[in-house]
Amino acid sequence: MKWSEICIHTTNEAIEPISNILHEAGASGVVIEDPTELDKERESLFGEVYELDPNDYPEEGVYVKAYLAVNSFLGETVEEIKQAINNLLIYDIDLGRNHITLSEVNEEEWATAWKKYYKPVKISKKITIIPTWEEYEPVSSDEIIIELDPGMAFGTGTHPTTVLSVQALEKAIHEEDVVIDVGSGSGVLSIASALLGAKEVYAYDLDDIAVKSTKINAKLNKLENKIYSKQNNLLDNVDMQADVIVSNILAEIIVRFVEDAHRILKPGGLFVTSGIIKQKKNVVKESLEKVGFEILEITQMEDWIAIMAKKK
Template sequence: MKWSEICIHTIEEAIDPITNILYEAGAGGVVIEDSLDLEKAQLAQDEDYQLDPEDFPIDGVNVKAYLPVTSFLGETVAEIKQSIADLRQYAINIGESQITISERNEEEWATAWKKYYKPVAVGEKFVIVPTWIDFKSEDRDRQSIELDPGMAFGTGTHPTTVLCIEALEQYVRPGAKVLDVGTGTGVLSIASAKLGAASVLGVDLDQVAVDSAKLNIKLNKVQDIAKVKRNDLIQGLAPHYDVIVGNLLAELVLRLAEADVAALLQQPNGILIVSGIIRAKKEQVAQALHAAGLKIIDSREKEDWVCLVAVRGE
């Protein structure tokens, strides 16, 4: 099959919303080429995982998606361009968002992206390992999380995921009941289970993500603890949880607050962990959580991203 590669040159802040647009348009896979990842690799001088500078932009980020070549391709690309332009209405900086299109054979993109994905130490207790790499951590204090990213992959672990895992390490207690909203690959659900949670429910609106999370949970042998189902955020869920974690865009975190996410937390002192928030929207999100009956007890930042931890009191 022939595939069309659509490449959007943008900035870090716009990665997640643009990626969502591409998946909604029917993308068969996404690659994120971040110039910062190349800089980090060069500074680390890791001989085992050398990255080719020609695969990365000089600055900013390339978000590449793969769409099947059909008679509707032109209309789909036009809709993508308009949706990306519309992001400015939500005060999202999308940079120049220059778009280029080229043709690829299926074999080219189905395997080439794996060169970007390597074992990454996250937090104090984990190392995330792609399933196709034979890797054994020399650090006995770190547990491996094996991941097959399926149709969603990038050049490394995103800062928002790292922030969430760091917060989970601090706030998940043995026996906790955890809800993972927007589970994606299931990495936060897996981490919660490995941290001693008694039960974990991961939810995602995207069926591809649900299937991917189920696969990864099984790969990590935590299927007796972690379950996944398709769901629109917290709609229809019952009060049950000690910890709720959501690696989401700020707009979706605001929706959680409006949906009374605090009511799903068991008292006393249920914990909400939310990331995916750009620094410019930190105060807006914090105010919304406060209005929803939650108190911010912890704030963490990595690059341009923020993670907020809130508690529901008595």
């Protein structure tokens, strides 16, 4: 089968929504080529991840690449992708150059090439994420391992927004907590919550493929009896009480359900939000404070922000 690689030259801010657009258009995988990866210092234990070719990366911005089957509908699909990306401007998302190119690739090449970028990586004090095809031995007795199959375009769990979320969850979650994950994607935050001691995790996503992805990854980590994945729009019609709510999605989406989050959380409950580009930090912070949250912590990694807030 022939495949076409679509490459969008865009910004860090646009990675998540564009990745979602590509997935909805039928992409079987997404690769992010961010030049900041070339300069990052990492532990030598995971040296393989440094084997990156600078020629693959833009001088500024990022490349978001995906793979689409070459068929009679390819032209229409590409036009729909372009239109959907342009529509992101309505939400004040910076698209950068927004330059889109197409090239043909062989099936064997695209199906395996992206895996060379994805190696075991420690993303917090306790948690290490490993791809299912990699062998890995824990380096400490208290290390928590998350196995992840990112093959459905929901990412590898190593994006700064995910890292910030997991680091916040390490501080937020206590034994026997009930956790809600809003916009679960691949389920990495649900899995982290369960492994950190949560009694029950309810993972909600509007996309039924995300629901299936969360279920697959929960089973990989033997957590199918703790994580309940369901298709749902944010916190609509959710009437249970939770100790912690976590959400790693766009700032524009977070502000839509802060009232519901406040309603659902128990007194003293924590709301962990990420996916916030730094320019939108105050928008989310003010929205949280307006409904009665107390801001406990604001953390930053590269251009991304995470906020931990408490229901008074």
